Amino acid sequence: MSGTTGSGTVRKSYRTLARWLESAPPDLLQSRSRQAELFFRRMGVTFAVYGDVESNERLIPFDVVPRIIGAAEWNELERGLKQRVSAINAFLKDIYGAQECIKAGIVPADLIFTNPHYRPEMQGRRPPGDIWTHISGVDLVRTGEDGFLVLEDNVRTPSGVSYMLENREMMMRLFPDLFAEHRIRPVETYTDMLLASLRASAPAHAGSDPKLVVLTPGPFNSAYYEHSFLADKLGVELVEGGDLFVNDDIVFMRTTEGPQRVDVIYRRIDDEFLDPLTFRPDSAVGIPGLMSAYMAGNVTLSNAVGTGVADDKAVYTYMPDIIRFFSGGDPILGNVPTWRCREPEALKEVLSKLDQLVVKEVGGSGGYGMLVGPASTKAEIEDFRAKLIADPDDFIAQPTLALSTAPTLDSGGGLSPRHVDLRPFVLSSPRGVQVAPGGLTRVALKPGSLVVNSSQGGGTKDTWVLDD
Amino acid sequence: MRIRIDHETRYGYARAARFIVQSLRLTPRSTEGQQVRDWRIETDVDTRLRRSEDAFGNIVHTLYTERPTDSLMVRVTGEVATVNTGGVLKGTPERLSPLVFLRSTPLTQADADMRAFAAEIGEGQPLDRLHRLMGAINESVAFMVGSTTVDHTAAEAFAQKQGVCQDHAQIFIACARRMGIPARYVSGHLHRSDGVINQDAAHAWAEGWVEDLGWIGFDPANGICPTEHYVRVATGLDALGSSPIRGTSYGGGRETMTVALRVRQMQQNQQQQQRQGWS
Numbered sequence: 001m002s003g004t005t006g007s008g009t010v011r012k013s014y015r016t017l018a019r020w021l022e023s024a025p026p027d028l029l030q031s032r033s034r035q036a037e038l039f040f041r042r043m044g045v046t047f048a049v050y051g052d053v054e055s056n057e058r059l060i061p062f063d064v065v066p067r068i069i070g071a072a073e074w075n076e077l078e079r080g081l082k083q084r085v086s087a088i089n090a091f092l093k094d095i096y097g098a099q100e101c102i103k104a105g106i107v108p109a110d111l112i113f114t115n116p117h118y119r120p121e122m123q124g125r126r127p128p129g130d131i132w133t134h135i136s137g138v139d140l141v142r143t144g145e146d147g148f149l150v151l152e153d154n155v156r157t158p159s160g161v162s163y164m165l166e167n168r169e170m171m172m173r174l175f176p177d178l179f180a181e182h183r184i185r186p187v188e189t190y191t192d193m194l195l196a197s198l199r200a201s202a203p204a205h206a207g208s209d210p211k212l213v214v215l216t217p218g219p220f221n222s223a224y225y226e227h228s229f230l231a232d233k234l235g236v237e238l239v240e241g242g243d244l245f246v247n248d249d250i251v252f253m254r255t256t257e258g259p260q261r262v263d264v265i266y267r268r269i270d271d272e273f274l275d276p277l278t279f280r281p282d283s284a285v286g287i288p289g290l291m292s293a294y295m296a297g298n299v300t301l302s303n304a305v306g307t308g309v310a311d312d313k314a315v316y317t318y319m320p321d322i323i324r325f326f327s328g329g330d331p332i333l334g335n336v337p338t339w340r341c342r343e344p345e346a347l348k349e350v351l352s353k354l355d356q357l358v359v360k361e362v363g364g365s366g367g368y369g370m371l372v373g374p375a376s377t378k379a380e381i382e383d384f385r386a387k388l389i390a391d392p393d394d395f396i397a398q399p400t401l402a403l404s405t406a407p408t409l410d411s412g413g414g415l416s417p418r419h420v421d422l423r424p425f426v427l428s429s430p431r432g433v434q435v436a437p438g439g440l441t442r443v444a445l446k447p448g449s450l451v452v453n454s455s456q457g458g459g460t461k462d463t464w465v466l467d468d
Numbered sequence: 469m470r471i472r473i474d475h476e477t478r479y480g481y482a483r484a485a486r487f488i489v490q491s492l493r494l495t496p497r498s499t500e501g502q503q504v505r506d507w508r509i510e511t512d513v514d515t516r517l518r519r520s521e522d523a524f525g526n527i528v529h530t531l532y533t534e535r536p537t538d539s540l541m542v543r544v545t546g547e548v549a550t551v552n553t554g555g556v557l558k559g560t561p562e563r564l565s566p567l568v569f570l571r572s573t574p575l576t577q578a579d580a581d582m583r584a585f586a587a588e589i590g591e592g593q594p595l596d597r598l599h600r601l602m603g604a605i606n607e608s609v610a611f612m613v614g615s616t617t618v619d620h621t622a623a624e625a626f627a628q629k630q631g632v633c634q635d636h637a638q639i640f641i642a643c644a645r646r647m648g649i650p651a652r653y654v655s656g657h658l659h660r661s662d663g664v665i666n667q668d669a670a671h672a673w674a675e676g677w678v679e680d681l682g683w684i685g686f687d688p689a690n691g692i693c694p695t696e697h698y699v700r701v702a703t704g705l706d707a708l709g710s711s712p713i714r715g716t717s718y719g720g721g722r723e724t725m726t727v728a729l730r731v732r733q734m735q736q737n738q739q740q741q742q743r744q745g746w747s
Binding site for chain 1: 518528
């Protein structure tokens with residue numbers, strides 16, 4: 001099996017699983033895999049894919065072979081994530097406050113102020129408890145034996161946590177005996193942690209029993225399933241913009257017993273659509289006056305407005321310096337080496353070896369608008385070259401990483417190595433920063449493919465963190 | 469100059485609106501160039517008004533109606549004493565980096581024609597370039613009431629080479645940003661020297677950022693920098709961001725809006741006139 005170290009021996013964390021598989025009947029994994037698909041279909045866990053005209057919802061493939069991370073390795077990872085997310089929060093507080101990191105020359109001013117995700121409306125504002133990024137999803141890749149690198153920070157409305165929870169539930173159902181043989185740290189506590197974290201971030205007026213809601217753009221959104229799943233697990237209402245209104249700078253929810261005051265909104269709507277009186281006037285999913293209530297300190301929005309300036313791909317390249325500046329120590333988790341195409345020297349180098357690099361649009365996400373050099377045709381590369389030369393500011397480039405692989409059930413029923421990444425979820429509140437022990441492992445199901453995005457045919461796995 | 473402003477906006481709704489929320493940027497603030505006196509907001513139905521200040525330094529009132537209504541009148545009245553500062557803006561709280569005003573918005577995107585137009589302005593000191601830009605727009609874009617609507621982008625107005633003050637201001641902003649100079653939109657009022665008091669709409673112009681001088685006003689519709697005839701009310705990235713009123717009605721259906729605006733000069737009182745006469 002794979003899940004091996006460079007020298008070909010099975011990674012320590014996979015030893016129990018390897019032993020168990022040796023004694024299992026040969027078609028066990030395939031039959032469990034079919035069972036899983038059936039369960040997921042019945043539950044309706046789906047994901048809409050943009051640009052897919054045939055069906056607007058489909059199942060994300062689930063791989064029944066768990067991804068296993070040992071305790072020591074996880075502990076280091078957790079320290080790194082806490083450091084990184086704490087620094088991102090301090091960075092946001094600073095950007096919208098004193099701007100010391102700009103004055104100190106850590107981040108160029110124009111990169112921040114001309115960034116479409118920097119929200120001038122937030123300048124000089126402090127969200128309740130000074131928490132900006134209540135929920136962060138940090139995308140990590142392993143590129144060698146010694147730990148992980150951060151590929152991307154997601155601090156706007158990171159999605160995927162429902163897969164972390166559903167995948168665990170499915171695995172416990174399919175492989176109860178495997179759970180008995182491993183000491184696996186629970187991820188099921190995530191929603192309790194989230195609830196406590198959001199409550200602790202409520203405005204002061206709300207007292208000990210703040211009213212929470214989950215705000216969704218509606219059933220046509222690709223992550224609607226997750227929105228309703230989370231509201232259900234949190235035990236709070238799932239609302240759309242039309243279910244809320246603002247009066248006298250206070251947010252209310254319509255109920256059959258009359259309006260009820262809302263204190264914390266876990267919103268899964270982008271900034272631009274939150275309030276048609278402040279942002280896009282054509283937003284039909286927002287709440288008129290919401291920003292007035294927010295500015296008056298009468299409601300917590302999670303995540304805060306304007307956090308996107310911290311997870312922008314161009315700002316990402318400065319993250320190691322940002323962490324040093326705000327935490328006073330060296331980053332525990334490194335960045336993937338990145339060329340900033342806005343710098344002429346870097347651009348020159350990138351253009352000279354486009355066929356070897358991954359080039360990403362600064363504002364793009366979900367694997368759209370990117371070039372994977374080694375997997376592209378000459379024409380595609382030349383096409384991208386023209387785009388790069390026209391707007392170098394819009395792009396960054398990274399080496400094609402030797403992404404680590406994890407053993408994955410292949411189409412022949414055997415195990416093959418497939419490239420994986422990992423998105424752990426990090427919660428911040430005035431009480432501190434917590435990491436759910438696990439995360440969403442995404443796997444590129446095509447042999448050799450490096451693109452794990454579900455919109456590009458990637459699948460998911462359960463992620464086990466061992467407690468040994 | 470003492471300028472008296474009476475600015476009334478009437479909304480009519482096809483059906484009775486259960487509830488109306490509006491964001492008002494109708495209240496000017498005092499600067500070194502203008503002293504605001506006795507400013508009032510009145511409405512003809514019961515409303516709650518919450519006052520705040522946005523990050524652009526504008527005074528904002530959020531309006532909430534108390535009961536269903538099929539019409540709403542919002543009226544602001546007041547007096548502003550102005551002096552000529554040669555277009556230089558002083559005494560405003562500036563929370564935002566001027567670099568913020570280099571970003572384009574959907575209304576202020578420069579298309580290929582505008583980029584070519586901006587390139588023709590040439591090099592030089594930023595202040596000179598802004599003056600040349602104002603002159604060029606004033607010459608090439610005709611002022612024509614009714615030729616555009618509030619939703620017209622700078623590029624659309626530029627393509628038809630006519631528009632109203634909003635269009636001139638947005639074309640100026642789009643080009644200035646393209647030239648690497650921060651620029652922003654200003655909504656306000658203009659006292660007309662031709663004696664016309666009743667106006668159809670409020671005025672609009674632009675401000676450009678010049679290092680060492682700060683924000684300087686440019687009125688490309690009239691081809692001049694603001695004088696003591698100008699009252700500055702609100703600023704933003706574009707016309708939408710500095711709209712006098714942005715609102716929503718619940719259940720009101722189709723909405724109509726009419727504006728009645730009177731801008732006139734107050735006669736200085738007897739005593740002042742005498743003092744001036746004797747000095």
